[in-house]
Amino acid sequence: MTGIWLTIVVLALATAVLKLAGPLVLGGRPLSRTAMSVIELLASALLAALLVVETFGKSKSLVLDPIAAGVAFAAFALAMRRSMTFAVIGAAVVTAVVRAWT
DSSP: OOHHHHHHHHHHHHHHHHHHHHHHHHTTOOOOHHHHHHHHHHHHHHHHHHHHHHHHEETTEEOOOHHHHHHHHHHHHHHTTOOHHHHHHHHHHHHHHHHHHO
């Protein structure tokens, strides 16, 4: 078994254990209101962090490339209450124009 497959198996088992731990620890009791409010915010925070790292981070350094211009356009379009479709298509166009220009 190669190292990659061993890593995949270990991660799959760890995921299963973590998913099983919640019901075993709680025993059918509902979570507190504070815990639920934190859990509801985690997905948005993790998605934002992933977006920032994938957009601006390259090999442990900050990079402003054409993708950053597209993300900036999308953020501006959404701040101006434009549709999501407009923001996505506009971001793609801005990214393509900046890539062609540089």
